Amino acid sequence: xxxxxxxxxxxMKFKAVxxxxxxxxxxxxGEQVALLGHNGAGKTTLFRxxxxxxxxxxxxxxxxxxxxxxxxxxxxxxxxxxxxxxxxMLTGREVVRFYARLKGAAPEDVQAxxxxxxxxxxxxxxxxxxxxxxxxxxxxAQALVGNPRLLLLDEPTSGLDPLSRQHFYELIADVSRRxxxxxxxxxxxxxxxxRTDRVAILRKGRLVAxxxxxxxxxxxxxxxxxxxxxxxxxxxxxxxxxxxxxINCASVELYCARRDKMRILSKxxxxxxxxxxxxxxxxxxxxxxxxxxxxxxEQTQRGDIQCTA
Amino acid sequence: MHGVITxxxxxxxxxxxxRWIILSSLILLAFALILVLLGSAPGGEVKxxxxxxxxxxxxxLSVYLVPLIALLLSFDAIAGEIDxxxxxxxxxxxxxxxxxxxxxxxxxxxxxxxxxxxxYGIAGLVAFFANGAGxxxxxxxxxxxxxxxxxxxxxxxxxxxxxxxSVRQTGTAAALAIAIWLFAVVLYDLALLGGLLASQDGFFxxxxxxxxxxxxxxxxxxxxxxxxxxxxxxxxNLGGAxxxxxxxxLATMFSPVAWTAVALGLSTFILKRVRP
Numbered sequence: 001x002x003x004x005x006x007x008x009x010x011x012m013k014f015k016a017v018x019x020x021x022x023x024x025x026x027x028x029x030g031e032q033v034a035l036l037g038h039n040g041a042g043k044t045t046l047f048r049x050x051x052x053x054x055x056x057x058x059x060x061x062x063x064x065x066x067x068x069x070x071x072x073x074x075x076x077x078x079x080x081x082x083x084x085x086x087x088x089m090l091t092g093r094e095v096v097r098f099y100a101r102l103k104g105a106a107p108e109d110v111q112a113x114x115x116x117x118x119x120x121x122x123x124x125x126x127x128x129x130x131x132x133x134x135x136x137x138x139x140x141a142q143a144l145v146g147n148p149r150l151l152l153l154d155e156p157t158s159g160l161d162p163l164s165r166q167h168f169y170e171l172i173a174d175v176s177r178r179x180x181x182x183x184x185x186x187x188x189x190x191x192x193x194x195r196t197d198r199v200a201i202l203r204k205g206r207l208v209a210x211x212x213x214x215x216x217x218x219x220x221x222x223x224x225x226x227x228x229x230x231x232x233x234x235x236x237x238x239x240x241x242x243x244x245x246x247i248n249c250a251s252v253e254l255y256c257a258r259r260d261k262m263r264i265l266s267k268x269x270x271x272x273x274x275x276x277x278x279x280x281x282x283x284x285x286x287x288x289x290x291x292x293x294x295x296x297x298e299q300t301q302r303g304d305i306q307c308t309a
Numbered sequence: 310m311h312g313v314i315t316x317x318x319x320x321x322x323x324x325x326x327x328r329w330i331i332l333s334s335l336i337l338l339a340f341a342l343i344l345v346l347l348g349s350a351p352g353g354e355v356k357x358x359x360x361x362x363x364x365x366x367x368x369x370l371s372v373y374l375v376p377l378i379a380l381l382l383s384f385d386a387i388a389g390e391i392d393x394x395x396x397x398x399x400x401x402x403x404x405x406x407x408x409x410x411x412x413x414x415x416x417x418x419x420x421x422x423x424x425x426x427x428x429y430g431i432a433g434l435v436a437f438f439a440n441g442a443g444x445x446x447x448x449x450x451x452x453x454x455x456x457x458x459x460x461x462x463x464x465x466x467x468x469x470x471x472x473x474x475s476v477r478q479t480g481t482a483a484a485l486a487i488a489i490w491l492f493a494v495v496l497y498d499l500a501l502l503g504g505l506l507a508s509q510d511g512f513f514x515x516x517x518x519x520x521x522x523x524x525x526x527x528x529x530x531x532x533x534x535x536x537x538x539x540x541x542x543x544x545x546n547l548g549g550a551x552x553x554x555x556x557x558x559l560a561t562m563f564s565p566v567a568w569t570a571v572a573l574g575l576s577t578f579i580l581k582r583v584r585p
Binding site: 048051053054071074075077078079081083084085086087089090094098099101102103104142 | 326393399
């Protein structure tokens, strides 16, 4: 099966700035890939290369087998920019109809996508009366129209409330079930809510991670945090048994690698009545993201706390 | 082709919604009516139809006003839309950049044509009926003025796209548009006048001046309209130049048409290199 996006060693240099360095990324048909990175990590640059707005200074890239920006590639890709804007004087329906015609979509598609993004009621109002969330949904509607093979979404969920974010990911899941690939960018893993098949992380123009979320979590191997609340007066002996650090006069906190987790747990349960409560926290998605995007700074901090159990 | 029509239709719709069409129609109508009222006073004494006098005055008005309206319409078309982020989606769609530009051009020309037709049309009818004894054939002159004004406007719309595609900020594009207007309709003529005064042997006046006059689309437009109506009868000062012109009659309009084609080609060329 041909890849929808096939980027090989793509580099992009703007005068003195190296925006992308040796990026290789594939997106298969129907696959959802999230591209993460800080502001300026190169996400939008990669999108502009995929759209054919700029040409990479090195490397090769093809979109559904076509050169970026060629007729075939433009027909395959639908784009939603981060700051989506439409002529203020037009109504939502007119905007979608406009893009439907440009993409050669059927007229009845207009109503269907407006329905999908829940803009039917506001469809005949002017765009300048829309809220930011509604404009974002209108942007998604124009991207969905015409059955694209690749949806290119630049930070589509920034500025959406959690409920519409959830609805947004449901929509994305729906189109990818019908074989449309999705490449979306985001600021952090937590915003993704673990909805995409694969996660690629850019740091300063380099791809530092590319794989399913579970695999990245495994790769990062961030320590697991235990917080043990000792029974009255028992904090000293609990601390002596399991080590770690005392965070107040009743609790002990310690970090350990994933592979030690069960050993520590059984040790804690062995303490019996001395332990009143135990709280086990796996690294959050944000911590995993920070690990990759900050070159593992997080881990070195935590590495100082020795697992003495 | 489908894309061209869609983009043109949307430009017309936006022109109607943001009151561009109504506003420019009213400006043209206001100026035209002033000229009609002022022109009707001497019209009785000269053996010329009142409508023809009005057409002569309106064609001089057009030289200044129509290029200005055209440039104001077009300077924002590319730089402004990229600035606001509305053009990126269009450029990412399957429509070629050449089609995007032609679509915008057709839409903007239609907007201008509506404004010119309604402004000059109403003024022409007012002059026709106010003077009672007008000849119907004089109305053809109004039609000719509307058509040639639209062609002149189209030229400056296309030239405005060059300005709009070459810069990144709308403000810069606006400044460039005003500079183009100032040069084409004011400074150019002043420079030609200076050339005429400076050349003592008359070589400039005979061999260079007529060509330079036709070269400027605004001057070519004025020549066409002056030669089309009985220019001498209404006392045009261009009668003398007319006899030595390299092009005459409708052929003078070749200049704005050629400029339009060149400007559209050049702005498409620049737009293809724009990195939104």
